[in-house]
Amino acid sequence: MPDHISSPAPSWDHFDLAWMKATYPEIRDVVGTDKPDEIGDLPRLAGICGYSPNPYFDECYYVARYPDVRQAIAEKRYVSGFEHYRSIGHRDRSPHWLFNEEYYVVANPDIGRLLRNDTGLRNGYDHYLRTGDAEFRSGSWFFSPFEYIKSTSDEIVRTPFRHYLAHQSGYSNSAWFDTDWYMTSYPEVLDAIRRGEWRSILHHYLYGKNHGHYDPCPYFSERFYVESNPDIRDAIASGQFNSGYEHFLLYGVKERRQPHPDVDLDQYGHSPYVQALLRNGRRPDIFVSYCRDRGVSPDVDAALELAETATKYAFEKKCSVLSINAARRPLDFSYERPDVSIIMALHNNFNMTINALTALRASHGGGLHLILVDGGSEDETRDLQRYVTGATILHFPGNIGFVRACNAAIAHVEAPVVLFLNNDTEIQPGAITAALQRFRHHPRTGVVGAKLVRTNGMLQEAGTIIFRDGSVAGYMRGKSPDIPEANFVRQADSCSGACLFTRADLLRQLDGFDEAYIPAYYEETDYCVRVWKSGHEIVYDPSVTAIHYEYGSSDLTSGASYINRNRLIFMGRHTDYLSRKLVRSELNTNTARSPSRSGARRILFIDDRIPLRNYGSGFSRANDIVTTMAEAGHAVTIFPIFKPLVHPSHLYTAFPDTVEIIWDRDLPDLDAFLAQRAGLYDVIWMSRTQNVRRLVPVIERTAHLMSRTMLVADTEAVSSVRDEQKDRLHGIPEDRLPDLADRLRAEFECLFVASRIVAVNALDARLLTDHGFTGVPVLGHLQTPRPGPRPWKERSGLLFVGSIHHRDSPNFDSLEWLVTHLWPMLEHVLPDDAKLLVAGHIGPAASLVGLPRSPRIAYLGEHADLAPLYDSARLFIAPTRYAAGIPYKLHEAAAHGLPAVASDILCRQLGWQDGHEILQARTGDEVDFLRVIANAYGNPALWARLRYNLQARITTENDRGTYAETIDGILNAP
Known part of the structure; x- marks a missing residue:
């Protein structure tokens, strides 16, 4: 790559001679020329003297940061x-103390997608200087562009x-660095800056390893963090991380490592208010939230x-605002064919x-038949026809009650569905x-009830529970309406x-x-x-959903007296029904929330x-x-080992x-959860063996709460086989390989709790049977044949699909x-229009940035619908x-009808025949893969035969009915 001085856009990849002369005046005598192309021996001199080539690359920092350099x-x-x-x-290092390559790519997923493809960008820093800075993106936790702009009010700052970089004494606070606290805590730093030893506060903190002498804020202790996490010491020493704080910001905060002896992020993070702030993006992470709240989260519900x-x-004030304008624009409830008849009983208000x-x-937006029944109102309600058109309005001289x-009003109903709606209720879009869809698709549904939210934003009820004494309780009353x-x-x-x-017909019938x-x-x-x-x-x-001004149509005192009276009437009417209900108790709430159904199981499903x-x-598979x-x-509850990373x-x-x-x-919440729901679940389905291992201590502590519960351990995959394959692949000597039987015993030990x-699959079932487990059912994958219509001649290229949660995963290894190794060889034998398409979920701990790029490789990332990709590829x-x-x-x-070339270990797992349903190549053998793909790519007859046989196989083995029968057999096993 030739050296150059200028660039059409800001770039780190050049020698800026004018800048260097201004920054290092001593080089003027060494480099006398002003011609851009004549830099002579400047690169070697810069290396010897530690000169930076331009303002965007800090030579001394880079060399000090990375020992291998x-x-x-x-x-x-x-x-x-x-x-x-x-x-x-440039592939993975940080060139400047105020830019972190990994932070930038992870914080900006769109940049990661750009870098995975051939866009002319060499790394994230290239994008940042050319585009990201002008878009007010941040390249570091320690630099907030908007905070910086606040300190430059006397001029326009576009980058x-x-x-x-041109005014490094400027003030730049950020969510992760407390500049004011730092200056107050370490006054000697200001003196050093005045002496010219450092350019700014950030320069002092970020430039060198301070070995715990300086902390970024009062809630992080460098010394404590490094001493508490010995696993990161070598990584810091090698330059992988500049400090313990950098590790914490990249990984530790996600892992909930403790940043300070007095900071407990786990306890703080259990606050629903904090969780809501993080979900809605109002706080970038839990540590920043802790710092801003000083570790104290408000009890919002209370x-x-x-x-x-x-x-x-406040609700009343809002209502009064609407009423002022009501006469100017009457509400039109005219209809031709109403979807629903609404009955609203009125008395004043x-x-x-x-x-x-x-x-x-x-x-x-559909037809609404509004029936208003006024019972002797004395306010403006008497003249509702001035404010509402197209409604049926019934007037009674006195208050006849709800x-x-x-x-x-029932005699006036015209629609197939009736809605009873209080006039103190605000129904939501x-x-x-x-409700109409519920009635339409579920014929046995007779009543649909609402989530009622009080004016303070808390639940009035999510349905009601009837107890044996005839009392009624609103389920989840007083809780946040967004709770699961x-x-x-x-x-x-x-x-x-x-x-x-x-239903209107049911209402009349009763x-x-x-x-x-x-x-x-x-x-x-x-x-x-x-x-x-x-x-x-x-x-x-x-x-x-509806917002309800509770007791808006009657005061609480009179309401309570009516409730006591009518409960006794209700008990007399329904003694037979109440005898089957549970005794009123706080501990019975979750069990009583839904009537039991014949043949239906209550299932707790636990996965990562x-x-x-x-x-x-x-x-x-777990989703299926x-x-x-x-x-x-069945009534299914999903409980995760780890909280989800996406919005609910x-x-x-x-x-x-x-x-x-x-x-x-x-x-950590599972013990309390099971205690709250003691005796509720008929089945606890534990997905993946590693989760069963995690759950054994919980089960042992709570076994008395679920003595009749069936515990199902769904192994999902036997990892010992995979681990042995990985060890052999990485060249572990045979004499150092653990015995497979020992691995299997250790893996299966926890399963005896189930x-x-x-x-x-059948292979895993045999391994389990060999280790003493009997009657092991096989539950594979659910699929429905849906072959894409595009013919062979209109397809091209290869498709790779795989989720990559971390760089140590099998999918990352196979993609890499x-x-x-394989694709550079395939490019020489496949037609020029043949591309490799790579699709699938990429987790936050995984990055494809370092993988080779080519105009014929498209890294597509996650796709909501893969069908078009399956329909475009040939193999x-x-x-x-x-x-x-x-x-x-x-x-x-x-x-999807797409034939595949796969490694022989996958073919053995599937039990598919080479040349009949799949094309097999030797694992890790690029020459064999090249041979198989080259022979198949231009063979339409082979492609059609494989496609036909695949559809037959899927129809036979992955049928929805068979799948449901297998699950039913597991749930109803003696």
Whole structure:
């Protein structure tokens, strides 16, 4: 690469002669020329004297940071750190104390995608200088462009980083570095800066190893962190990390390592408020959140409970604002074919009525038949026809009460579904559509109830529970409305009449509400019990959401007296029903939240993470298992060993809406979780052997809470086989290899805690049987044939699909081998239009930046829909060199009708025949892979035969019905 002075865009890869002369005046005598191309012996001189070639590369920092660079210079392999960086260091090293390559790529996933493909960018720093700085991106935890701009109010700054390099005494605070605290704690640093020893506060902190003498903020101790984590000492000494703090920011904070003897991130992170801040991106990580809160998180739920009176006042104010404008623009409820008839009983409270009707009209675009029943109102409610058009309005001279008013309206119902809605209730957008879909797709549903949220933002109820004494409790009352327990569809005993949907024909069949409960309270509970007795179901649906001004239509005192009276009436009406209910107890809440169903099991499913399909690595299979269980009518709860890294909204779309997803807790919370749900679960399904091992201590501590629970250990894959393959691949001598039988015994030891063992394929089942486990069922992958329509002649190239969670994974190893060893050979034998497409989830601990790039390799990253890729490629390639279980990606490729070339270890796992369903090549043998691919790529007859046989295989082995039967057999095993 030739040396050059200038560049069309800012670049680190040049000698800036003018800048060097200004920075190092002494070189003017050495380099007398002003011609850009005549730099003479300047590179060697710069290396000897430690001169930086331009403002973007710090020679002294780079050499001091990386011991191997110093060694290479001493051995005269490079004349300077800059030469090393230009040659190989740019791939993964940091060139300047205020830029971190790994931070930049991880913090900006779009940059990672750019760098994985041939875009003309050599590394993240190249992008940062050319584009990222002007986009106000940050290249380091320690430099916030917006904070820096605040300190430069007297001028316009379009590239903060470049500006800072020219004015390094500028002030630059950041979320991870407390400049004010640093100056106060270490006043000697300011003196050193004044003497010219350092350019700025950041320069002092970041430039050299301080060995624990200086900390970045009061909540991180360098000395404590390094002493507490001896595993990172060698990495710091080798230059992999500049300090313990850099390791903490890259990895330690995610692993919840302790940064300071007085800082407990785990305890702090259990606050729901903190978790919400992190989920919504208001705090970049838990450590920054801790620093800003000084370790004290507010009890938001308690504060909101105390503030309910104030929030009710605020709600009333909002209602009054709407009522002022109501006459100017009447609400139009005209309809032709109504989707739903809404019954609203009224007595005064005009402002709230207008608010409720405004929200109702805005919530649904279809036809709404509004029936308003006014019982002797004395306020503006008497003249509602001035404010509402197209509604049926019934007037009564006196206050006839809620029950009688609702019953009077039933005769006017025209729609197939009826919504009872209080005038102190604000229904939310989408609620009506969700309820109508529930009735449309589930004929046995008789009532759909809402998630009711009080004015203070806390739950009033997520469905209600009826106890044996006839009392009724709102499930999850007083909790946050986003908690997992309130956000899945389930059967409930009853639901509040403040927002209750029911079928119109069923309402007429049951003669509406029982007027024994006049004027109100318990009428909807009684109705729901009669719905149950009629053979229909009560369903709580969290998509049906409404804000309720509780006791807006009556005061709390009178409400309590009606409740006590009507509970006794209810008990007399339904003694038979109540005899089967649980005794009222806080400990019975979770067990009582849903009526038991014949044949349905309550299942707790535990995996590493919430199993999203795009994660691969066995998570697709786990997702299929959960989905199949839920579709069979079982009540499934998912509990992760590790909290999810994605927003909960991603999780709820990945499973049937009846699945409860505990996304806000993880393994340390499991003991308390099981205690809260003692006796609830019929089955605990533990996915992956390593998780069973993690769960053994928990099971031993809580066994008395689940004496009748079936414990299923789903091995997912036998890792000992994979580990032995990996050791052999890496050249571990035979005499140092652990015996496979010993590995298997150690791996299987934890499985004896389970009452049922599941294997993913016949090979694993035999290994388990050989170690004393009997009756091991095989549960593989679920697939449905869906071959892409594109013919052979319109396809080209190879497709690699695999999730990479870390660089030590089999998928990363196989991809690295493919692009480094095999693909350069394939480029010479495949047509010019043949490309290698690489797709799949890439975890935060994995990076493909260092892999070879080529115009004929496209690193596509994660794709929501892989079908177009399967339909465009001619062959699928799976050159895995060590593996366990069954490769889901090969089953998926087969289902899409894409023939595959795979290593022989994968073919043995599948049990597929070479040349019949798959093409086999020797593991790790690029010559054999080259031969197989070259012979197959231009052979349409072979391609068609493989495709046909694959579809037959998938139809026979991966059928949905067979899959469901296997799971049913596991759950109902004696």
